[in-house]
Amino acid sequence: MDTDKTKIDENYDTSEKGNYGVEKEWADRLGIDFDPAKIPEPPRQDVQPEPPQFRPEPPKPPVQDPAWLPPMHPNGPMPPTYMVWSIIATILCCLPAGIVAIVYSSSVSSRYYARDYEGARRASERAEIWIIVSIVTGIIFNALYLPLSLLLPQ
Amino acid sequence: MTRSASTAFKVIGITCVIALLILYFIIDPAESRFAPKCMVHLVTGWECPGCGSQRMIHALLHGDLAAAWHFNAMLLCMLPVVAVMLVAAALRTRMPKFYAIVNSVYVIVGLAIIIMLWGVVRNFI
Numbered sequence: 001m002d003t004d005k006t007k008i009d010e011n012y013d014t015s016e017k018g019n020y021g022v023e024k025e026w027a028d029r030l031g032i033d034f035d036p037a038k039i040p041e042p043p044r045q046d047v048q049p050e051p052p053q054f055r056p057e058p059p060k061p062p063v064q065d066p067a068w069l070p071p072m073h074p075n076g077p078m079p080p081t082y083m084v085w086s087i088i089a090t091i092l093c094c095l096p097a098g099i100v101a102i103v104y105s106s107s108v109s110s111r112y113y114a115r116d117y118e119g120a121r122r123a124s125e126r127a128e129i130w131i132i133v134s135i136v137t138g139i140i141f142n143a144l145y146l147p148l149s150l151l152l153p154q
Numbered sequence: 155m156t157r158s159a160s161t162a163f164k165v166i167g168i169t170c171v172i173a174l175l176i177l178y179f180i181i182d183p184a185e186s187r188f189a190p191k192c193m194v195h196l197v198t199g200w201e202c203p204g205c206g207s208q209r210m211i212h213a214l215l216h217g218d219l220a221a222a223w224h225f226n227a228m229l230l231c232m233l234p235v236v237a238v239m240l241v242a243a244a245l246r247t248r249m250p251k252f253y254a255i256v257n258s259v260y261v262i263v264g265l266a267i268i269i270m271l272w273g274v275v276r277n278f279i
Contacts, residue, residue: 077250081257087265091204095194095273099266105264106216113259126230142190149187 079117079124081108082131089131093138101130164244179215183208203228204275226274236264 027034041133053064083105089099104127183189194202206225212248214230215223224228241258255261 008260009166021215077246078254079155080243080246082243083257083262083265084236084243087232087236087239087269090269091202092207095202095204102262102266102269106259106266109262110253110259112254138193140188141193145191145196146188149191 022032078112079108079121080104080128081124082127083133086127087136089134094134097130097134097137101127101134104130159182175211175215178208178211181212188232200277201273203269203276228268232265232268253271 020034020039023036024034082101086098086101086105089101104123108120108121108127111117112121170224181189189208192205194200195205206228206231207265210222210225210229213219213225219230243252246253
């Protein structure tokens with residue numbers, strides 16, 4: 001073992017061709033361009049890798065609303081437009097009052113989008129009132145009509 | 155409205171809808187004299203945009219799509235829209251953006267125009 005080791009040390013010529021003597025010799029034999037400067041430095045073993053540090057997460061960019069969606073009121077959602085109820089009241093109960101309710105429903109939406117939050121709230125209340133008017137009118141009309149129609153011969 | 159009152163309101167509403175559906179499955183509005191009549195149709199003689207809704211629902215509950223289309227084609231097409239709007243209305247505070255999109259001015263005005271147009275067109279076809 002001991003003799004082998006000395007043999008290797010003798011063969012390894014450091015004086016003339018530098019630390020990469022053997023590599024250079026092989027590169028010359030194989031016809032490869034060999035440049036010691038291009039060899040990456042081996043990682044230093046004595047330096048401990050940095051312990052993972054707690055880093056605060058970078059603030060996420062706020063989710064961008066699509067351009068056609070107007071700004072939302074920070075204090076709350078859109079007041080109820082009662083749109084479904086307007087439609088149901090229009091086609092099932094009383095057409096004229098229902099149309100008024102639909103107009104107020106659209107007014108809620110347009111005012112909210114125009115940042116007129118107080119106006120939107122008022123329009124919402126009026127839409128509700130007109131829906132109730134429409135439904136009550138339809139009920140009263142049918143309550144009056146039903147006995148009449150039962151009396152009439154069919 | 156408090157939270158529990160709102161929940162109670164929703165439960166009552168769903169119960170009423172189910173009761174009405176059962177009622178309209180059993181009763182044929184075209185035959186029954188007790189089925190509510192359309193005021194506009196009785197007064198003016200024109201068919202309003204919602205005329206035929208009861209018969210349409212009755213036909214739909216019996217699986218007769220052709221008859222449902224015949225009685226009120228627009229309402230048949232609008233049923234999914236109405237369902238989406240009801241869901242949006244129920245989740246208004248929890249999903250305000252969804253509600254704002256569903257209830258944007260374009261949607262409301264568009265629906266109003268469709269209903270009015272249908273009210274006019276159905277009297278000429």
